[in-house]
Amino acid sequence: MLKKYPSVLVCLVGVVGVGLTAANAHSDEARLMxxxxxxxxxxxxGRVDAPDVMGGYVGNAVLVRLEAGANPDAxxxxxxxxxxxxxxxxxxxxxxxxxxxxRLYRAVLLPGVEPLAALAMLEASPGxxxxxRIGIAGLLSVTPNDPDFSQQYGLLNTGQVIAGVAGTPxxxxxxxxxxxxxxxxxxxxxxxxxxxxxQSHPDLRINVLPGFSAxxxxxxxxxxxxxxxxxxxxxxxxxxxxxxxxxxxxxxSILPVKVLGFLGxxxxxxxxxxxxxxxxxxxxxxxxxxxxxxxxxxxENAVNYAASLDVVVVAATGNTAGAAxxxxxxxxxxxxxxATDNRDRIASFTTTGPEMxxxxxxxDVWSTWDTxxxxxxxDGYVLQSGTSMASPHxxxxxxxxxxVNPGLSRTxxxxxxxxxxxxxxxxxxxxxxxxxxxxxxxxxxxALAAACRADFxxxxxxxxxxxxxxxxAFALGDPAADFxxxxxxxxxxxxxxxxAFAIGCE
Numbered sequence: 001m002l003k004k005y006p007s008v009l010v011c012l013v014g015v016v017g018v019g020l021t022a023a024n025a026h027s028d029e030a031r032l033m034x035x036x037x038x039x040x041x042x043x044x045x046g047r048v049d050a051p052d053v054m055g056g057y058v059g060n061a062v063l064v065r066l067e068a069g070a071n072p073d074a075x076x077x078x079x080x081x082x083x084x085x086x087x088x089x090x091x092x093x094x095x096x097x098x099x100x101x102x103r104l105y106r107a108v109l110l111p112g113v114e115p116l117a118a119l120a121m122l123e124a125s126p127g128x129x130x131x132x133r134i135g136i137a138g139l140l141s142v143t144p145n146d147p148d149f150s151q152q153y154g155l156l157n158t159g160q161v162i163a164g165v166a167g168t169p170x171x172x173x174x175x176x177x178x179x180x181x182x183x184x185x186x187x188x189x190x191x192x193x194x195x196x197x198x199q200s201h202p203d204l205r206i207n208v209l210p211g212f213s214a215x216x217x218x219x220x221x222x223x224x225x226x227x228x229x230x231x232x233x234x235x236x237x238x239x240x241x242x243x244x245x246x247x248x249x250x251x252x253s254i255l256p257v258k259v260l261g262f263l264g265x266x267x268x269x270x271x272x273x274x275x276x277x278x279x280x281x282x283x284x285x286x287x288x289x290x291x292x293x294x295x296x297x298x299x300e301n302a303v304n305y306a307a308s309l310d311v312v313v314v315a316a317t318g319n320t321a322g323a324a325x326x327x328x329x330x331x332x333x334x335x336x337x338x339a340t341d342n343r344d345r346i347a348s349f350t351t352t353g354p355e356m357x358x359x360x361x362x363x364d365v366w367s368t369w370d371t372x373x374x375x376x377x378x379d380g381y382v383l384q385s386g387t388s389m390a391s392p393h394x395x396x397x398x399x400x401x402x403x404v405n406p407g408l409s410r411t412x413x414x415x416x417x418x419x420x421x422x423x424x425x426x427x428x429x430x431x432x433x434x435x436x437x438x439x440x441x442x443x444x445x446x447a448l449a450a451a452c453r454a455d456f457x458x459x460x461x462x463x464x465x466x467x468x469x470x471x472x473a474f475a476l477g478d479p480a481a482d483f484x485x486x487x488x489x490x491x492x493x494x495x496x497x498x499x500a501f502a503i504g505c506e
Contacts, residue, residue, distance in 0.1 A: 047135075051115070058134040062118050066103045070127030077121040078113040082106070106134070142179035144240040144250075148381060153342045154234075154361030154393055155246055163364040163383065167342030171437075173360060173393055175248055178400055178440035181448060183239070184249035185403035190235050190395050191278035191286045193271065194228030195264055196221040197256035198370035201229060201379050203237045203244040204254065211256030212281070214273040215266070219258040226369045226376065227264050228256065230384055231289050233368030235392040236399065245367055245381060248396025248440065252403065255283055260290065268292055271328075272302035275313075279306035284402045287395035288315040288334070289388035294327035307333035312402075312410045314395045316387035318351030325355040335398075335414055338434065339363060339390040344424055346432050350387055356434030357414065358421050362390030397440045401447035407460035407505060408447055416446045452505030453483070454497065462501060470497050 051059030063085060066072060072082045085104035090096035109118050115133050122131040149155070153162050157172035189209070197208055198221045211219035221229045232254045237247035259274035260266040271290065278286050286306055292299055303313050315334045318326035329336035336355050339347035339362025346352065347363050362385060369382040376382055398413055408416075418429075420443045421436035429435050454462055457469040474481040474489055481489055483496035 052136070054136055056136055057115060058136065059115065061106050061108050061134055062115050062122070062131055063134050064105050064107045064122055064131045065100060065129045066105065067127050067129050068103065070103070072105055074127065076107065076128065077125055078110055078118040079107045079122070080110050081108050083108065100130075103129075107131070142176050142183070144246045145242050146239060146244055146246045147242070148245045148366055151366040152246060154365060155248065157342055162342050165342060165364075168344055171340070171342055171344035171361075173248070173397065173437070174439045174441040175246075178397070178444045181441070181444045182400050182404045184236070184251035184396075184399050186251060186253050188249070188252045188399050188403045188406070189255050189282045189284050190249065190252050190392075190399045191255040191257055191283035192228050192232045192235065192392070193257040193259055193274045193278060193286055193288055194231055194290065195225060195260045196228045196258035197232045197254060198226065198229040198368070198379070201233075201368050201370050203241070203368050204229065204232055206238050207236050207247075207250070207252070208232070208254045208256060211258065212274070212277050213258035214270040214277065215258060215261050219256045221258075221370055222260070222262065222264065223372045224262070224375050225264045226371045226382075227260070227289070227388065228258070229370050230365075230367045230382065231287060231388060231392045232256070233381075234365060234389060235287060235396040237368055248393055249399030249403065252396070252399035255281065266290075268294070268296065268299045272298045275299075275302040275306050279309045279311045283311055284406075285312040285314060285395050285398040287392050288313065288328050289386075289391045290328075291316065291318050291326035292328060299328055300331050303328050303331050303333050307410060310410050312395075312398050312413050314391050314398065316391040317353075317356060319349045319386050319388075320351050321349055323351050325351055325353040330355040335394060335417065336434070337387060337391040337394045338432075339385070339387045340424070340433075340437055344422075344437060346425070347385070347387075347390075349385070352432050354431050356431055358394060358417055358434050358436060358438045359424070360390040360393035360438050362387050362393075365389035394438050397438055397443055400440060400444045404444060405447040405451040406458050407452055407455055408450060412450065413447075416443050416450070420446050452500075454500040454503070455505060456480075456497070462504060466501065 048055040050056040082105040085106050090101055096102050119131045122128045150160060153160060153167050154172055155175035157167045157169055159167050159169040196219050198204055213219045233245055235247055236249050236252045236254050237245050239246040239250035257274040257278050259271045306313055313334045315329035315336060317329045317336050317338045325336060328334055336357045338350040338352055338356055338359040340359045341347055341363035364383050364385055366381060366383050369376050370379050401413055402408055418435040421438050423436040425433040456466040481493055483493040
């Protein structure tokens with residue numbers, strides 16, 4: 001009987017620390033679909049004593065309330081003119097009067113007049129009851145309540161110290177802003193083709209689907225090296241549940257595919273079989289945090305098979321600086337991901353080269369872990385470094401993108417990731433950082449902007465079900481049915497939807 005010894009693969013990781021376990025809770029949240037935010041969008045994070053910035057105040061106007069009977073057309077010191085503050089007149093006049101919501105005007109200031117100086121002049125002016133600065137409000141970024149979130153600089157870098165190194169604020173994937181657009185959809189499936197995924201971890205089990213082992217037997221993670229569990233937690237750990245960590249696409253589903261066995265090694269045919277199984281079983285994105293010598297073509301053929309089914313394949317470039325980018329990351333149909341640290345520097349171990357697509361945080365990444373106690377925590381958390389950790393950051397972002405726009409092709413996904421990444425290193429594409437460090441907020445916003453509005457049920461095709469979904473939303477008074485954007489649901493919304501449907505989706 002012939003023994004099978006094809007090319008051997010290894011997972012791309014190094015363990016540097018361990019943490020403690022935690023219990024789990026979960027609350028479902030529907031996919032959030034909203035228009036793309038404009039360029040330069042900044043969330044509200046608190047009061048700022050500065051003009052024309054989020055959390056600050058308007059620099060060229062103040063709000064005034066006139067005395068009863070005062071003439072709004074009269075001259076007021078420092079003011080070029082008064083404009084009504086409300087476009088809508090309160091329906092309950094007496095109540096509005098009692099709450100000080102009548103006779104309100106936006107006082108446009110003369111050039112050179114500062115708001116504080118205008119307040120002093122106006123409050124001393126006859127006919128003015130009160131004057132105040134106009135604060136600038138805005139959307140809140142989404143900060144989950146997971147207690148270890150502060151250790152996840154890759155999602156939100158405030159300059160916190162990680163493993164003794166102070167980070168650079170903003171050297172992250174901008175996840176909290178992306179979550180204002182979507183937190184992912186359970187219908188979007190991220191396949192983790194790896195050592196398996198823990199079936200018991202409290203921060204994963206709610207998102208984990210029944211999986212597959214190309215090795216036969218259970219798809220549960222290896223009891224000695226919990227690599228697949230760590231990767232899965234980065235991509236889609238249960239989030240905002242009061243325990244543990246946050247995942248990038250935390251309402252996306254995880255499809256575990258076990259292709260690496262004892263201590264994280266396996267064969268190319270087994271990995272290829274896992275890729276094919278994932279593509280055949282609903283994966284929208286496949287994460288490959290592994291490397292291969294690629295002595296044959298079976299692995300590349302499997303990647304091309306998945307790509308032909310419009311599956312996005314994301315792969316780690318390797319952890320051997322100076323070497324050529326490893327397979328499968330070097331294949332043309334993959335998104336090749338290198339690792340950065342908490343200062344936006346390329347990780348010292350990262351394998352780089354012309355095949356690089358983007359980079360993502362991969363140094364000292366805190367995520368889920370589940371091994372025998374001697375090898376680390378059971379149902380706990382550890383720090384790991386490697387391009388294996390960078391790759392699922394990107395896979396999670398792809399999960400968010402395909403949650404808001406299921407119709408995106410894999411090539412559109414890659415184009416958006418490349419065009420929205422934060423340029424690092426030499427200007428433009430370079431073989432060290434590729435197109436730059438991925439920006440989840442920009443990528444998800446671009447995915448939203450590319451969505452076909454007529455695909456109302458979000459399944460990527462235009463059918464009768466889109467009409468039914470629109471009709472249902474209209475009947476329920478859902479603002480999503482306001483197709484003409486006038487703030488009201490009318491016959492014109494039906495006409496606008498019908499027109500969009502007739503135009504179709506490109």
